[in-house]
Amino acid sequence: xxxxxxxxxxxxxxxxxxxxxxxxxxxxxxxxxxxxxxxxxxxxxxxxxxxxxxxxxxxxxxxxxxxxxxxxxxxxxxxxxxxxxxxxxxxxxxxxxxxxxxxxxxxxxxxxxxxxxxxxxxxxxxxxxxxxxxxxxxxxxxxxxxxxxxxxxxxxxxxxxxxxxxxxxxxxxxxxxxxxxxxxxxxxxxxxxxxxxxxxxxxxxxxxxxxxxxxxxxxxxxxxxxxxxxxxxxxxxxxxxxxxxxxxxxxxxxxxxxxxxxxxxxxxxxxxxxxxxxxxxxxxxxxxxxxxxxxxxxxxxxxxxxxxxxxxxxxxxxxxxxxxxxxxxxxxxxxxxxxxxxxxxxxxxxxxxxxxxxxxxxxxxxxxxxxxxxxxxxxxxxxxxxxxxxxx
Numbered sequence: 001x002x003x004x005x006x007x008x009x010x011x012x013x014x015x016x017x018x019x020x021x022x023x024x025x026x027x028x029x030x031x032x033x034x035x036x037x038x039x040x041x042x043x044x045x046x047x048x049x050x051x052x053x054x055x056x057x058x059x060x061x062x063x064x065x066x067x068x069x070x071x072x073x074x075x076x077x078x079x080x081x082x083x084x085x086x087x088x089x090x091x092x093x094x095x096x097x098x099x100x101x102x103x104x105x106x107x108x109x110x111x112x113x114x115x116x117x118x119x120x121x122x123x124x125x126x127x128x129x130x131x132x133x134x135x136x137x138x139x140x141x142x143x144x145x146x147x148x149x150x151x152x153x154x155x156x157x158x159x160x161x162x163x164x165x166x167x168x169x170x171x172x173x174x175x176x177x178x179x180x181x182x183x184x185x186x187x188x189x190x191x192x193x194x195x196x197x198x199x200x201x202x203x204x205x206x207x208x209x210x211x212x213x214x215x216x217x218x219x220x221x222x223x224x225x226x227x228x229x230x231x232x233x234x235x236x237x238x239x240x241x242x243x244x245x246x247x248x249x250x251x252x253x254x255x256x257x258x259x260x261x262x263x264x265x266x267x268x269x270x271x272x273x274x275x276x277x278x279x280x281x282x283x284x285x286x287x288x289x290x291x292x293x294x295x296x297x298x299x300x301x302x303x304x305x306x307x308x309x310x311x312x313x314x315x316x317x318x319x320x321x322x323x324x325x326x327x328x329x330x331x332x333x334x335x336x337x338x339x340x341x342x343x344x345x346x347x348x349x350x351x352x353x354x355x356x357x358x359x360x361x362x363x364x365x366x367x368x369x370x371x372x373x374x375x376x377x378x379x380x381x382x383x384x385x386x387x388x389x390x391x392x
Contacts, residue, residue, distance in 0.1 A: 022068025033074035075110030088266035105135030123169035130338025133350035137312035137362025148345035160249035200229030200305035251276025302368035312362035
């Protein structure tokens with residue numbers, strides 16, 4: 001990497017490159033330390049896994065290396081991906097490049113901070129409830145969660161197979177699209193014209209950058225429209241369902257380790273996972289059934305809109321000292337918008353929308369499940385009208 005990691009973005013700094021040719025040759029990658037790279041430690045940010053070394057490549061690592069990419073190291077994260085602040089990590093909290101006293105978000109915080117700081121070209125992470133989009137927003141970069149059908153999680157121990165995907169963090173759309181073609185080859189390209197974008201707005205917002213964006217859209221030529229979308233079941237029950245399903249899935253994945261190593265987990269992570277032990281199968285099954293209804297309703301709503309937009313998070317990056325020991329108090333403000341699109345398996349991306357009091361803010365753009373290509377093209381077009389941003 002050749003520079004000092006002042007953001008604590010990395011758990012391991014070790015270059016791995018297997019080929020000097022290919023579509024990703026010349027590009028550097030930071031891989032979330034829950035995603036295996038053969039021969040490197042894979043700690044998942046936990047004391048429980050501190051000395052664990054991966055014995056094989058994940059599909060993501062294998063694809064990057066086969067196509068000539070260079071893995072520069074394994075990035076810091078919130079323990080086991082169960083948190084949105086990246087403060088609960090065996091390597092200590094990851095710091096925001098815009099203010100070292102503030103969080104970078106999570107759980108893929110190190111991947112976002114490493115990209116924002118210029119350490120790597122691409123951050124690879126996972127996203128169960130916003131874990132790529134949240135840190136991208138707080139660090140002023142682009143964070144893309146593909147449709148669940150295109151990108152199952154590559155984590156060694158996924159938080160929730162149902163909700164979780166692998167995804168990408170970059171500084172620009174050119175890099176994002178280039179890498180996504182290799183890592184998610186099943187995404188179908190779609191013809192789409194930027195004339196007449198129909199935007200659905202999710203929820204209320206007091207963020208000035210978001211309001212300015214809507215004003216710009218509404219004062220435009222009229223070919224692009226924006227109105228509040230009505231997605232009642234998802235907005236009413238989506239957060240509860242995502243958290244219930246993930247907690248139960250997480251407990252099932254961790255229950256054996258919790259028996260012997262519960263005291264080695266960070267308290268906020270342990271609380272989430274152990275809460276899953278009390279969820280009855282009937283409640284879990286009911287949540288999955290309700291999720292199917294949400295997917296059906298969301299798909300129906302998306303006949304009326306090209307994309308849904310909202311703030312990515314409802315706060316900017318808080319101070320690390322305020323967050324440590326109080327992670328659960330910040331959860332709602334960070335994940336309540338992002339996690340809705342994990343529930344319905346939709347593609348979703350955070351793009352930089354400007355600054356508030358010197359700290360980055362993000363606009364989240366989401367599409368119908370499977371419409372990744374269309375959603376990315378619209379997000380790139382919207383990115384071009386953001387303050388100080390271009391679609392390069």
